[in-house]
Amino acid sequence: MLNLLWKADHKRGVYPGEHDARVLNLLFKGLSEKLQDTFQKLKRKGRLTEKDVELALREVRLALLEADVNYKVVKDFTSALKERAAGAEVLESLTPAQQVIKIVNEELVRMMGEKQSKLAPVDNPPRFIMMVGLQGSGKTTSAAKMAHYLKKHGHKPLLVAADIYRPAAIDQLQTLGRDAGVAVFSGGKEDPEEIAGRAAKLAEKEGHDYVILDTAGRLHIDEALMEELHRLRQKVKPLEILLVVDAMTGQDAVNVAQSFHERLGLTGIVLTKLDGDTRGGAALSVKAVTGCPIKFAGLGERLDSLEPFHPDRMASRILGMGDVLSLIDKAQSVVDEKKSREMEKKLRSQTITLEDFLEQLQQVRQMGPLDELIQMIPGAQKAGKQLKNLSLDESQLNQVEAIINSMTREERQKPEIINSSRRKRIAMGSGTTVQDVNKLLKQFEQMKKVFKQFGAMDKGKAKKMGKMFPFH
Amino acid sequence: MLEQFVKGLNKTRGAFKSRLEGLFTRSEISPDFFEELEEILISADVGLGTTLEIIELFRERLKEEKIKLRDEAQDILKALLVEMMEGEAASGLVSAPSPPTVCLVVGVNGVGKTTAIAKMAHLLKNEGREVLLAAGDTFRAAAIEQLEEWAKTVGADLVKHQAGGDPSAVMYDALNAAVARKVDYLICDTAGRLHTKANLLEEIKKNYRVLGRALEGSPHEVLLVLDATTGHNGIAQARYFQEAVPISGIILTKLDGTARGGVVIAVKQQTGIPVKMVGVGEKKEDLEYFDPHKFVEALFL
Numbered sequence: 001m002l003n004l005l006w007k008a009d010h011k012r013g014v015y016p017g018e019h020d021a022r023v024l025n026l027l028f029k030g031l032s033e034k035l036q037d038t039f040q041k042l043k044r045k046g047r048l049t050e051k052d053v054e055l056a057l058r059e060v061r062l063a064l065l066e067a068d069v070n071y072k073v074v075k076d077f078t079s080a081l082k083e084r085a086a087g088a089e090v091l092e093s094l095t096p097a098q099q100v101i102k103i104v105n106e107e108l109v110r111m112m113g114e115k116q117s118k119l120a121p122v123d124n125p126p127r128f129i130m131m132v133g134l135q136g137s138g139k140t141t142s143a144a145k146m147a148h149y150l151k152k153h154g155h156k157p158l159l160v161a162a163d164i165y166r167p168a169a170i171d172q173l174q175t176l177g178r179d180a181g182v183a184v185f186s187g188g189k190e191d192p193e194e195i196a197g198r199a200a201k202l203a204e205k206e207g208h209d210y211v212i213l214d215t216a217g218r219l220h221i222d223e224a225l226m227e228e229l230h231r232l233r234q235k236v237k238p239l240e241i242l243l244v245v246d247a248m249t250g251q252d253a254v255n256v257a258q259s260f261h262e263r264l265g266l267t268g269i270v271l272t273k274l275d276g277d278t279r280g281g282a283a284l285s286v287k288a289v290t291g292c293p294i295k296f297a298g299l300g301e302r303l304d305s306l307e308p309f310h311p312d313r314m315a316s317r318i319l320g321m322g323d324v325l326s327l328i329d330k331a332q333s334v335v336d337e338k339k340s341r342e343m344e345k346k347l348r349s350q351t352i353t354l355e356d357f358l359e360q361l362q363q364v365r366q367m368g369p370l371d372e373l374i375q376m377i378p379g380a381q382k383a384g385k386q387l388k389n390l391s392l393d394e395s396q397l398n399q400v401e402a403i404i405n406s407m408t409r410e411e412r413q414k415p416e417i418i419n420s421s422r423r424k425r426i427a428m429g430s431g432t433t434v435q436d437v438n439k440l441l442k443q444f445e446q447m448k449k450v451f452k453q454f455g456a457m458d459k460g461k462a463k464k465m466g467k468m469f470p471f472h
Numbered sequence: 473m474l475e476q477f478v479k480g481l482n483k484t485r486g487a488f489k490s491r492l493e494g495l496f497t498r499s500e501i502s503p504d505f506f507e508e509l510e511e512i513l514i515s516a517d518v519g520l521g522t523t524l525e526i527i528e529l530f531r532e533r534l535k536e537e538k539i540k541l542r543d544e545a546q547d548i549l550k551a552l553l554v555e556m557m558e559g560e561a562a563s564g565l566v567s568a569p570s571p572p573t574v575c576l577v578v579g580v581n582g583v584g585k586t587t588a589i590a591k592m593a594h595l596l597k598n599e600g601r602e603v604l605l606a607a608g609d610t611f612r613a614a615a616i617e618q619l620e621e622w623a624k625t626v627g628a629d630l631v632k633h634q635a636g637g638d639p640s641a642v643m644y645d646a647l648n649a650a651v652a653r654k655v656d657y658l659i660c661d662t663a664g665r666l667h668t669k670a671n672l673l674e675e676i677k678k679n680y681r682v683l684g685r686a687l688e689g690s691p692h693e694v695l696l697v698l699d700a701t702t703g704h705n706g707i708a709q710a711r712y713f714q715e716a717v718p719i720s721g722i723i724l725t726k727l728d729g730t731a732r733g734g735v736v737i738a739v740k741q742q743t744g745i746p747v748k749m750v751g752v753g754e755k756k757e758d759l760e761y762f763d764p765h766k767f768v769e770a771l772f773l
Contacts, residue, residue: 065520068703071511135726135754136582136699167621168614175613175635219729246582250517250703252731273581276666278705301581 050086056100057085067318069281070254073288081107105315111284112311117268117293119150119210120239126158126203128196128211128236132229132264133244134256135217138272140169142244142298143214144176145306146270149296150210151182152304158208160199161186162232163216173214180303183208192216192228196236213238220259233264242295244270245286253282254289261290271309272298283314354412354444358404361397402430403440415441496546501534505542509549516734516771517703522741526552550768557740557747557764564761565748566692566720572604572650572658574683574690576643578676578717579697580709581664584725586615588697588751589659590622591759592723597626601656606646607632608639608679611663619661626756629653639663639675640682647686660691667712680717693720695748700726700733710739721748724762728753732771 057078064074084090084103093099119129129146131139143159150157159177161184163169170186177184185202187195196213203211213236218225233241243257243266260266269290271283274297283294294309346352404412406429411418418426418441420434427434495508506527513523533548567573575592579585586609593603605628609615616632623630631646643660650658662679665672683691696719698706713719724733727750736747747762 062520065514066704068517068705071514134701134729136584138582166618167625168617171614171617172612179613221730246699246701248580248699248702248705250701250706250731250735251515252517252701252729255730256701273666275668276580276705277668277708278703282703 049091053086053090053100054082056096057082060100060104063319064281064284067279067281068248068250068253068285069318070251070285070288073254073285076288077107077111077284101319105319108284108315108318109312112287112315113293114311116308116310117295118308119295120267122155122209122239125207125209126200126211127209127239128200128213129240129242130213130215130229130233130236130238131242131244131270132215132260132266133217134219134246135166137217137244137246138270138298139163139217139244140172140214141176141301142270142272142296142306143212144173144180144182145298145303146296147177147182147210147212148180148303149306150212151180155210156208157182157210157212158199158203158206159184160195160211160213162192162195162213164189164192164195165216169214169216176303192232193235196232200236210239211236220256226259226263230263238267240267240295241265242268242270243286243290243292244272245282247271247274247280247282247297248276248278249282251285253285257286258289261292266290266292268292268295270294270296270298270306275299275305279318280314281318284318352448354404354407354415355409357444358401358412361401365397399430399432399436400440403427403432403437406430415444496543498541498543500540501542501545505545506531512772513734516732517706518734518771519704519707519738522738525741526556526737546772550772553737553768553771554764556737557767567656568689568692571654571656572647572687572690573656573692574647574650574687575657575659575693575695576662576676576679576683576691576717577659577695577697577723578662578713578719579664580666581612583664583697583699583702584751585609585664585697586619586622586661587754588723588725588749588759589619589661590626590628591751591756592659592749593623593628593657594626594756595759596657597628602653603628603657603659604646604650604653604655605630606643606658606660608642608661609663610635610637610639610642615661615663622756629655640679643679644682644686647683647690651687667709673712673716676713677716693748694718695721695723696745697723697725698733698736698739700724701729701731702733702735704735704738706735707738707742710743710745714743714745719743719745721746723747723749723751723759725751727751727770728758734771 060081061074061078064077065071069077081104084107085100090096090099090103131143131146133139140163147157147159159173159182161170161173163173170188174184174186183206185195185199187198192215199211199213202208213232215229215232216225218229220226241264243260245253245257249256257266257269269283269286269292271280271286271294274280286292287294294311294314296306297309297314299305299307346356403426406426407418411422411426418437423434423437427437430437495505495512509530510523510527513526514520518526530545530549530552533552534545537548539545539548565573565575577585577589577592589605593605596603605619605623607616607619607630609619610633613635616635620630620632631642631649633642633645639662646658646660660679660683662676663672665676667673680691680694694717696710696713698709702709710719710722722736722739722745724736724747727733733750739745740747747767749759750762750767752758752760
């Protein structure tokens with residue numbers, strides 16, 4: 001990824017690290033910039049008053065509404081905020097805009113729940129997890145992802161197909177279960193209660209701990225189907241009842257969450273489709289009306305793209321501040337610290353080889369599809385136009401990988417020995433053209449030059465960025 | 473058909489109705505009147521920017537017509553919204569000069585594309601047209617089976633390839649079949665995709681190009697399916713998809729819940745894309761042509 005970011009930039013003589021700074025600037029374009037503007041105007045007349053703070057709170061209100069937080073929730077939130085924002089810490093501050101942002105963020109985090117909330121442990125296996133929600137919210141996909149997640153963490157989950165209404169829903173769960181390597185129980189189109197009963201017996205016999213029950217999507221106002229869920233709940237006495245909510249949901253999220261909660265007594269929320277560009281205010285609405293923690297977030301189409309939910313990060317996202325923390329986490333989970341330090345040394349001394357380059361490339365790719373990563377960069381959506389020019393095409397990376405793979409060990413370490421006949425051979429071997437090989441070699445040389453500048457940089461700053469991206 | 477719509481809307485009345493009755497009483501228009509109206513529009517997902525715009529226009533009209541009482545203002549507001557939703561584009565489906573009329577149906581995950589396509593086939597068949605379906609969602613697990621079951625239910629033919637195949641190839645085959653069999657409509661399903669995934673939008677572009685090369689002028693309709701429960705993100709969806717392929721209309725689904733789908737007003741304002749059809753229930757007959765009057769009534773019922 002960095003290679004691509006860098007490619008778009010090197011013409012302007014910017015080294016990669018600076019890209020982060022610029023993206024970070026974009027991040028505050030939303031609410032913070034508006035607040036800055038508001039306070040800037042006010043400052044000219046000297047002292048800030050309570051009325052001025054009210055103007056700022058109006059901006060907060062608009063930002064939350066724009067993020068699709070329910071208007072009633074916004075009202076409650078801003079009135080709770082008023083007292084703090086009108087306090088001395090803001091009025092007497094030299095940087096009132098920052099103070100307001102800090103308070104808004106703190107209060108949002110408090111509302112979202114400060115800690116990460118996990119699945120309840122299984123006391124007496126097997127125990128059911130019921131997945132419920134509207135049509136199209138992503139129940140079946142989330143059920144399979146959760147099974148994958150549990151399996152990865154040493155559990156033995158069983159998936160149960162209880163959506164007997166939607167055509168081919170059972171086939172879908174079976175296919176996904178196969179991909180995840182998790183057992184799927186389906187009782188065909190019989191009554192969901194029957195299916196659950198038989199699944200429980202099977203789980204007991206085969207030693208499953210979590211039994212994930214995928215129920216049919218239904219409207220919260222559909223009496224008959226809500227009654228069916230209620231009966232199902234009585235029957236399986238689930239450990240968890242999770243409401244699956246599409247992060248793009250608008251004002252209606254409160255009605256949906258409230259109805260499901262009143263009827264079933266939810267224990268948590270799964271927020272899906274967060275890999276898009278929605279600010280996801282529905283998260284706040286749902287949390288506010290049910291009081292239930294959001295336990296998981298769906299961040300992509302792959303089976304491994306279900307992650308524990310971080311309320312603090314969601315607060316930043318709703319305010320339009322991106323998801324830097326998740327990105328950093330992803331980078332850290334695939335980057336070997338020791339290797340990073342070695343790399344840093346190599347870069348400084350300019351002894352980096354194409355072999356190192358390949359390794360770095362593969363590390364970045366382990367983090368997941370590029371477009372998903374890019375989405376987590378704050379301001380990435382706003383910077384959409386510029387980012388498009390980066391052409392986040394995975395096939396380009398494939399090409400680079402193929403070219404380097406077609407080189408001999410010696411060539412990778414000393415690219416200067418690659419003469420024209422070697423170029424031809426590499427191109428043939430990698431299924432590319434000599435021009436492609438030339439391009440890569442040229443880019444690599446330029447990159448080394450860029451890092452020469454970089455090596456001269458202040459050490460502390462370089463280290464900080466080292467955490468952000470595996471490659472530099 | 474009308475009963476279906478009203479039945480769907482009935483569910484949505486509830487609290488909303490009483491609030492509106494409270495709004496348009498026989499008393500003078502005061503500043504809090506507009507504030508209340510703002511809340512009603514926002515709670516219907518009309519979106520912040522568009523809500524403020526509507527209120528501005530509404531104020532002007534009231535001034536022009538010298539209206540002072542709240543209850544007299546109601547019709548003005550409704551007329552204003554109907555105008556916004558009507559536009560020049562006819563709300564019915566386009567029909568090609570000579571059959572088949574080709575429709576490409578796109579949208580993000582979970583909005584109800586496959587179901588909407590099945591209902592569309594049913595609607596067209598009821599009008600006496602021959603319909604062929606193309607199972608272009610080769611990505612999602614069991615999407616082909618889902619459309620297949622629907623095709624049986626509504627009695628339409630289906631062209632499919634294997635899961636994981638190239639959607640463009642499916643559409644190409646389907647189009648040739650549609651021409652050979654002289655069907656009136658070919659409706660192509662696609663995999664759900666978030667509008668932020670550039671490579672997946674490229675795939676839609678390719679589908680569009682392949683159809684255009686196989687039959688000049690096709691696809692005649694590119695329909696974006698929007699979920700009525702969607703908030704501001706609906707605007708982004710419309711914009712990004714429109715940037716990829718020329719969207720000719722919207723199918724607004726899931727209007728039978730408590731969501732009002734007000735985001736389509738914002739979409740119409742900002743992109744000009746008209747709503748062509750609405751989904752009002754789960755059964756095969758629960759899809760109908762869009763009627764701006766009914767839609768606006770529903771916003772205020």
